[in-house]
Amino acid sequence: MAIDSEDTTRVTWLQRVLIGKNPKRTLARILVLAAVCFAVYRFVLLPIRVQGISMLPTFPDKGIHLVNRLAYLSHEPQRGDVVAIRLAGESVMLLKRIIGLPGETVAFQDGHAVINGQVLEEPYVKFPCNWEHKPEPVEQNEYYVVGDNRSMDFYDHTQGRSERRRIVGKVIR
Amino acid sequence: MRHVRKLVLAAILALLGFWIGYVFFPSPERVIRQHLIELSGAASIPPNEPPITRLANVVKLASLCTPDVEVSVEVPGHSFQNLQGRDRLREAALAARSTFTTLTVEFVDISVLRGSDPVSAVANLTAKASFQGELVPQELKIEFRKVGRDWLIERVSTVKTLR
Numbered sequence: 001m002a003i004d005s006e007d008t009t010r011v012t013w014l015q016r017v018l019i020g021k022n023p024k025r026t027l028a029r030i031l032v033l034a035a036v037c038f039a040v041y042r043f044v045l046l047p048i049r050v051q052g053i054s055m056l057p058t059f060p061d062k063g064i065h066l067v068n069r070l071a072y073l074s075h076e077p078q079r080g081d082v083v084a085i086r087l088a089g090e091s092v093m094l095l096k097r098i099i100g101l102p103g104e105t106v107a108f109q110d111g112h113a114v115i116n117g118q119v120l121e122e123p124y125v126k127f128p129c130n131w132e133h134k135p136e137p138v139e140q141n142e143y144y145v146v147g148d149n150r151s152m153d154f155y156d157h158t159q160g161r162s163e164r165r166r167i168v169g170k171v172i173r
Numbered sequence: 174m175r176h177v178r179k180l181v182l183a184a185i186l187a188l189l190g191f192w193i194g195y196v197f198f199p200s201p202e203r204v205i206r207q208h209l210i211e212l213s214g215a216a217s218i219p220p221n222e223p224p225i226t227r228l229a230n231v232v233k234l235a236s237l238c239t240p241d242v243e244v245s246v247e248v249p250g251h252s253f254q255n256l257q258g259r260d261r262l263r264e265a266a267l268a269a270r271s272t273f274t275t276l277t278v279e280f281v282d283i284s285v286l287r288g289s290d291p292v293s294a295v296a297n298l299t300a301k302a303s304f305q306g307e308l309v310p311q312e313l314k315i316e317f318r319k320v321g322r323d324w325l326i327e328r329v330s331t332v333k334t335l336r
Contacts, residue, residue, distance in 0.1 A: 087312040087334050088299040089282025094310075094334060113230050145335065160335030 001149050038155050045071055046169065048084060048093065054147030054157060055095050059171075068094075071170035077101075078107040078141055079115075085145065091100070093172060094158060095122070098142025102164075107135040108154065113146070127151040136161075143167065202285045204220075205296055206326050209280050211299075212237050212326070216320055219275040231266045235259050238326040239318055245330045248311050277303040280313075292319040295330070 020026040041047060050059050059065065059082070067084040077083060077098050085094040099113050099120060100106035104120040106115055111129035113120040129150035138144045138161055146159035182209040199207070215234040228261075244256040244265075256262050269276075283298040296315045301308060317324045 085334065087282065087310055088284065088297050088332075091281040092299045092301060092310040096335075103283065142336075158335060160333075162335050 002026045002060040028105045036079065045172075046084070046090065048171070049094070054149050055082070055097070058097075058124050058148045058173075059095060069169040069173055077079060077164075077167055077170070079113040079120075082173075083143075083145065083169055084168040085166045086168050088163065090168060093168060094145075096145035096147055096162070097141045098145055100138045100161075102138055102142055104138050104144070105135045106138060106144040108133040111150070122148075124148050125150060141165075201294060201319070201324060205285050205294055208237055208317075208324060208326070209283060209296060209298070209315070212322075213278045213280050216266075216276070216278040218273050220275045222270070227267075227270050231263055231270070234265045234266050234299065238262060239320060242326055243328045245328075246311075247331050248309055249332075258264060273304055275304060278325075279303075293317065293327075294319075294324065 013140060025138060046069060048065050049069055050061060050063045050065065053061055066136075072079075079098055079101055081098050083098060085096060087093065092172065099122075100115060104116050107116065108112065108131040109119075111131050113122060125148055127149055131150060132155045133154060136144070141164045142161045144160070145162050150157060196200045211233065215230045215237070217240040218230075219226075226245045238259055241257070242259055242262055244254065254265070257264050268278060279301045280298045281301060284298055285294055285296045287294050295315045296317065298313055298315070300313050301313050302311065303309075312334050314328075314330050314332050315326055316330075318327040319325075
């Protein structure tokens with residue numbers, strides 16, 4: 001009898017932990033939680049895994065981050081924002097930093113980004129760079145994006161002007 | 174009971190009809206998507222690929238294209254490639270297979286759009302090429318043309334994500 005009682009107590013305790021006092025209510029909670037998680041991670045915060053070294057040292061290879069899709073609902077992308085840029089879809093995206101805004105001119109002189117003739121302060125760029133690139137106008141509805149790791153050759157680094165419609169959202173560190 | 178039997182029979186016949194239509198009369202979009210899967214498989218180079226498989230994959234790759242296929246591929250940091258004709262493509266594929274020891278090609282985010290005429294279609298997709306531990310994503314536009322009853326690749330070109 002003592003063993004039966006112990007078993008019953010254990011079952012009740014386990015049942016409480018696993019499915020709660022009211023299983024129907026627990027099920028409803030699980031469904032609501034799953035729906036909320038699905039909605040958040042599908043439509044608001046998109047999980048991404050970094051592959052590559054173009055955003056070093058700010059975003060290391062294989063790091064997991066989130067893209068806030070709603071970041072640019074109330075305002076347009078800003079200089080310094082790290083954004084996710086879609087290719088044909090959102091399975092693979094480019095992770096880049098905005099340095100040039102619409103209507104500006106972007107150049108690289110002696111490894112420094114030059115916006116409208118003024119050298120841009122970029123504390124996030126940690127590796128030495130010797131890029132030289134003639135001034136390039138950024139058209140309306142475009143943003144000039146580049147990675148933080150500029151240690152490779154200018155033409156080996158994926159950078160340039162991105163259309164606004166390709167920017168999926170702001171990356172959260 | 175007889176009505177139920179008739180209903181079940183009708184449902185089975187409908188399902189059979191749907192299955193026959195699905196398998197034997199696929200939609201152009203389904204044919205194109207299937208060709209894209211075959212293309213990614215034929216373009217990939219498995220490690221230690223036997224010579225016979227290498228040849229079979231190159232033949233398969235060429236068979237998915239029209240005789241006057243044009244391939245213009247420009248990937249940042251890599252050389253610009255422009256090939257015209259199936260024979261030239263075959264030669265380039267064989268050369269690539271002797272250069273790369275391994276290459277994995279995968280197509281994602283595929284969208285297929287039918288052209289204004291009934292014999293053309295365009296597939297937009299992202300190609301993920303992995304070699305020597307490096308991942309190169311590239312947006313591609315692949316134009317198809319209906320030749321006989323099949324859809325063949327007429328033109329492959331890269332889309333510049335960043336200009």
